[in-house]
Amino acid sequence: MSRGIRWALASLLVALALPAGAQNAPAAAPADRTVQGDAVCTRCHDESESKPILAMYKTRHGVKADERTPGCQSCHGASEAHVKNATGSSTRPLPDVTFGKRAKGGVDKQVAACLTCHEGGKRSLWHGSQHQGRDVACAQCHTVHAAEDRVLVKAAQPEVCFSCHKSERAQVHRFSTHPIAAGKLACSDCHNPHGSTGPKLLVRNSVNETCYTCHAEKRGPFLWEHAPVADDCTNCHTPHGSTNPTLLKTRVPWLCQDCHSGDHGAQVNSGANLIGGNVTTVNGANPLANAAPRAQLLARACLNCHVLVHGSNHPAGSKFQR
Ligand code: HEC
Ligand code: HEC
Ligand code: HEC
Ligand code: HEC
Ligand code: HEC
Ligand code: HEC
Ligand code: HEC
Ligand code: HEC
Ligand code: HEC
Ligand code: HEC
Structure with a gap:
């Protein structure tokens, strides 16, 4: 049966089926949310639609035994003009509330229909x-x-x-x-x-x-917190994806050197006095200038020594070592 004929038939049927009073019921009348109530709409909108309509009955919105369940008109409004199409126009007036691109009356109206x-x-x-x-x-x-x-x-x-x-x-x-x-x-x-x-x-x-909801162990408590960790995980990590391992924003050692400018690992290995991760020059000279290349290389792997980069406890100590 063509759509046109089906609608024409349906209009006729509604005229026959509904008592005169119901046809003139004010639009504000509380929507009948039962399956029978839905028939006002499902006479025309049924399985033959190009998009699924009745599949709704398989969802939580279709649990008719639950009195909170919506009927068609709870979301789309009573839509009397649409149902009746009094002028017999070929383009039916839209329902009171529509969704999507052709939405009538703007977004607020659609949202309000759901938020009721x-x-x-x-x-x-x-x-x-x-x-x-x-x-x-x-x-x-x-x-x-x-x-x-x-x-x-x-x-x-x-x-x-x-x-x-x-x-x-x-x-x-x-x-x-x-x-x-x-x-x-x-x-x-x-x-x-x-x-x-x-x-x-x-x-x-x-x-x-937010991160602690799954990575609770990163919350500590730590005797020695690493300040940027307690401050914000995104100081070092990016949440959705990264080209670096372990979701890091930058690779180690550059990640660390963003904040710690010194390359002290060489000193650690060469037995020189440790002067701190933040100092590269002493009296204007670079104390690492003569350090063995191997030590320099080793120093780049900050995590080899500073394993507990998220914070540490006794006996690991304040420098986040093992
Ligand atoms: C007599 C037949 C008929 C009845 C009854 C009917 N409709 Fe429709 N409805 C149509 C036709 C025809 C279209 C297609 C209009 C178009 O695409 O221009 C339509 C389109 C729609 C659309 C899509 C509007 C849009 O955004 O393009 C919605 C939503 C809708 N109807 C909801 C309802 C609801 C809710 C009811 C019950 C209150 C209902 N209809 C009752 C015939 C009917
Ligand atoms: C919970 C709210 C809600 C209920 C109840 C509801 N609708 Fe809808 N309707 C929507 C929304 C939202 C859309 C937009 C498309 C979507 O999200 O699936 C829509 C879209 C439509 C469309 C247009 C489909 C298209 O995109 O072409 C028709 C027709 C329609 N509904 C008819 C009905 C009928 C008939 C009933 C009753 C069986 C009904 N609706 C019940 C919210 C509802
Ligand atoms: C229809 C388009 C659309 C869809 C679908 C959508 N969003 Fe959005 N979203 C936006 C717009 C527009 C903004 C505000 C502008 C912006 O910041 O990009 C936004 C903002 C956000 C923000 C906040 C951004 C900020 O800077 O504060 C987050 C987070 C977000 N969306 C997550 C999601 C998630 C998760 C989903 C899927 C469940 C989603 N969005 C689906 C359009 C959309
Ligand atoms: C940007 C996408 C997006 C938008 C816009 C959106 N939702 Fe959701 N909604 C979701 C996602 C994702 C979930 C599942 C996760 C969750 O429960 O938070 C969800 C879950 C829900 C749930 C089921 C969970 C619960 O709380 O019972 C309801 C009901 C709901 N949304 C209603 C709404 C209503 C009403 C609106 C408009 C005011 C809306 N949503 C707007 C994405 C969205
Ligand atoms: C007349 C009341 C009513 C209206 C209007 C309504 N809903 Fe619901 N909705 C419900 C009920 C009842 C449930 C089931 C809740 C439950 O079981 O706790 C539900 C459940 C949902 C869920 C969760 C589904 C799931 O599978 O968990 C989503 C999402 C949702 N509604 C979105 C919407 C959106 C979007 C709109 C507007 C287009 C809307 N609702 C309009 C009553 C309504
Ligand atoms: C809902 C739970 C959840 C939340 C919330 C969460 N994560 Fe995760 N995270 C995971 C899971 C699951 C994995 C993968 C674990 C695996 O593959 O063994 C993961 C892995 C990671 C990894 C290791 C990735 C890799 O390549 O090894 C990092 C880093 C991480 N998360 C950081 C974060 C940060 C930062 C936040 C906060 C923005 C966060 N996570 C929030 C669940 C979560
Ligand atoms: C100072 C930089 C930095 C900050 C800030 C940081 N991380 Fe990390 N994170 C790292 C590094 C470096 C690794 C890689 C460790 C490795 O490969 O041994 C890592 C690895 C991880 C991993 C995967 C391996 C593991 O240890 O489980 C998770 C999960 C993780 N971080 C979560 C977090 C969370 C959650 C936060 C915020 C509370 C956070 N990170 C803050 C530097 C940081
Ligand atoms: C593991 C937790 C986590 C997951 C899963 C997650 N996000 Fe995010 N998202 C975040 C955090 C944390 C931020 C804030 C990042 C920041 O401030 O640098 C964020 C930011 C955003 C923003 C704002 C981006 C901007 O530039 O401001 C959008 C949009 C967004 N997320 C969308 C999504 C979408 C879409 C998904 C699913 C594909 C998703 N997120 C999954 C944690 C997550
Ligand atoms: C966003 C900046 C930032 C990044 C990135 C960062 N840190 Fe830190 N780090 C700090 C701050 C701030 C402190 C605390 C300094 C203080 O208390 O004097 C600190 C302290 C430390 C300490 C202890 C210093 C002390 O004096 O006790 C070590 C060791 C350390 N960081 C190693 C690393 C390593 C290894 C990386 C790379 C995985 C890294 N940090 C990345 C900011 C950063
Ligand atoms: C070979 C092991 C080793 C490597 C590799 C290493 N460190 Fe260290 N680091 C140490 C030791 C040991 C200490 C401090 C010893 C002490 O004073 O307790 C230290 C101390 C520090 C301190 C604190 C400095 C201070 O003022 O006391 C920072 C910051 C630091 N390292 C950052 C880094 C960064 C960034 C990297 C990578 C570029 C790195 N470390 C590589 C062993 C290492």
């Missing part, structure tokens, strides 16, 4: 969040009419985010990464896309608090 039931909880900070501020709507991440909402599936979620965050896509395929592409970690393990009290939509108040 989902305000609070993880979304209590939605208003003022980066996504809200840039008019990202709930349905740009969530697909409610499909049996599976990809953004809720760990392995499928990143692709949803990458549709807008292209540079992160490149990052998670680098040499060293969090196992995001492998599907073991989702973006939402570290970010709350609905809003957060921390920077960059992080799930905790700070970068470190």
Whole structure:
């Protein structure tokens, strides 16, 4: 049956099936959320749609035994003009609330339709969040009419985010990464896309608090903290992916030398007085000038000696050695 004929038939059926009073019911009447109530819409919108509509009944939004469950009109509005198409126009007036590109009435209206039931909880900070501020709507991440909402599936979620965050896509395929592409970690393990009290939509108040949720051992307590570690893990690491091992922003020794300019390892090995990692010259001369090349080379491997770079306890000592 062609779509046109089906709609015409359906309009006829609704006219026959509904008592006169119901047809004139005010738009504000509480939506009938039952399957029967949905029939106002599903007469026309059924399995033959190009996109799945009824698959919703396989989702949490289809648990009709739960009285909180939405009906078509809970999200799309009563949509009387759309249902009736009183003028018989070939382009039907749109429903009260539509989603996606042709969305009617802007993003706020779509979001409000969802928040009538989902305000609070993880979304209590939605208003003022980066996504809200840039008019990202709930349905740009969530697909409610499909049996599976990809953004809720760990392995499928990143692709949803990458549709807008292209540079992160490149990052998670680098040499060293969090196992995001492998599907073991989702973006939402570290970010709350609905809003957060921390920077960059992080799930905790700070970068470190977020990292500690999985890497608790890096919190310590340490007798000797390494200042940049306690300050912010991103002083040395990048969260999504790096071309250097262990998600480091720069390779060792350059990473360390960003902050510690001295190359003291040679002195350590040549038996000279240790003058500290931050000093390269004494009385204008470089005390390492005559150091053996092997020692210089060794010194570059800072981690060979400073193994406990995240912090150390007794007896390892304050220089983060073994
Ligand atoms: C009598 C048939 C009929 C009924 C009843 C009907 N629709 Fe539609 N609906 C259509 C047709 C036809 C289109 C396609 C309009 C177009 O693409 O221009 C459509 C399109 C839509 C769209 C897509 C709008 C867009 O963004 O392009 C939504 C959403 C929708 N209907 C929801 C509903 C809801 C919710 C109900 C019940 C309250 C409902 N419809 C009842 C015929 C119907
Ligand atoms: C939980 C809110 C919600 C409920 C309930 C709901 N919809 Fe939708 N509808 C949406 C959203 C969001 C979209 C945009 C596409 C998507 O996310 O799947 C949409 C899209 C549509 C479309 C357009 C599909 C397209 O993209 O071409 C139609 C038609 C539609 N809905 C009809 C219905 C009908 C019929 C019902 C009742 C069985 C219903 N909707 C129930 C939220 C809802
Ligand atoms: C009339 C109330 C109502 C409306 C409106 C509504 N929802 Fe829901 N939603 C629910 C209920 C009830 C559940 C199931 C919650 C539970 O089981 O704790 C749910 C669950 C969900 C879930 C979790 C699904 C899962 O599999 O865990 C998502 C995501 C969601 N809704 C998104 C949306 C979006 C997006 C919109 C707007 C397009 C929307 N909802 C509109 C009532 C609603
Ligand atoms: C930028 C993408 C994105 C946007 C925009 C978004 N969500 Fe989500 N949503 C997610 C992800 C990812 C999850 C799963 C992780 C989680 O629970 O935090 C989720 C989970 C949910 C859940 C199920 C978990 C729970 O708290 O019960 C609901 C309900 C939900 N979102 C509703 C909404 C509503 C309503 C909006 C619009 C105000 C919205 N979402 C906007 C990505 C998004
Ligand atoms: C429809 C496009 C879109 C989708 C899909 C989307 N985002 Fe966003 N996101 C944005 C925009 C726009 C901003 C704000 C501008 C910016 O900073 O890039 C933003 C901001 C962010 C920020 C904060 C950046 C900052 O500088 O504070 C994070 C983190 C983020 N998104 C994560 C996610 C995650 C995780 C997902 C998937 C669950 C996701 N986004 C899905 C568009 C999107
Ligand atoms: C292991 C935790 C973690 C995971 C998993 C994660 N992120 Fe992030 N993300 C962070 C941290 C931490 C920052 C802040 C980085 C900074 O300040 O340098 C961040 C920053 C961002 C930003 C802002 C970038 C900018 O330049 O300001 C976006 C966008 C983002 N993440 C998106 C994503 C997306 C999309 C995913 C999933 C593919 C994801 N993140 C997975 C921890 C994570
Ligand atoms: C949701 C849990 C989780 C969170 C949160 C998390 N990580 Fe991870 N991290 C992992 C997992 C899983 C691995 C991989 C471990 C493995 O492969 O043995 C990993 C590995 C790493 C590695 C080693 C990578 C390599 O190539 O060996 C570093 C460095 C790291 N994380 C730093 C961080 C930082 C910094 C943060 C905070 C921005 C953070 N992680 C937040 C789960 C997490
Ligand atoms: C001063 C630079 C620096 C800072 C800051 C830093 N790290 Fe590291 N991290 C390293 C280096 C260097 C390695 C590689 C160690 C190796 O290869 O032996 C590493 C390795 C790791 C690893 C993988 C190996 C292991 O030890 O488990 C994890 C996980 C990790 N860091 C987490 C964190 C977390 C979480 C923070 C913030 C609390 C943090 N790092 C802050 C330098 C740093
Ligand atoms: C972002 C800057 C930064 C980076 C990168 C960094 N450090 Fe540090 N480091 C510090 C600061 C600040 C202190 C504390 C200095 C103080 O207390 O005088 C410190 C202290 C130390 C100490 C103990 C010094 C003492 O006097 O007790 C050692 C050893 C050390 N760092 C080794 C390393 C190594 C090895 C690396 C590379 C893996 C590294 N650091 C990377 C900033 C950094
Ligand atoms: C061969 C072992 C070895 C190597 C390699 C090494 N160190 Fe050290 N480092 C030491 C020892 C031993 C001490 C301090 C001994 C003491 O005073 O307790 C020290 C002390 C330090 C200190 C503290 C200096 C001070 O003021 O007391 C810093 C900072 C430091 N190293 C950074 C580095 C950096 C950066 C690298 C790589 C470029 C590096 N070390 C390579 C053995 C090494």
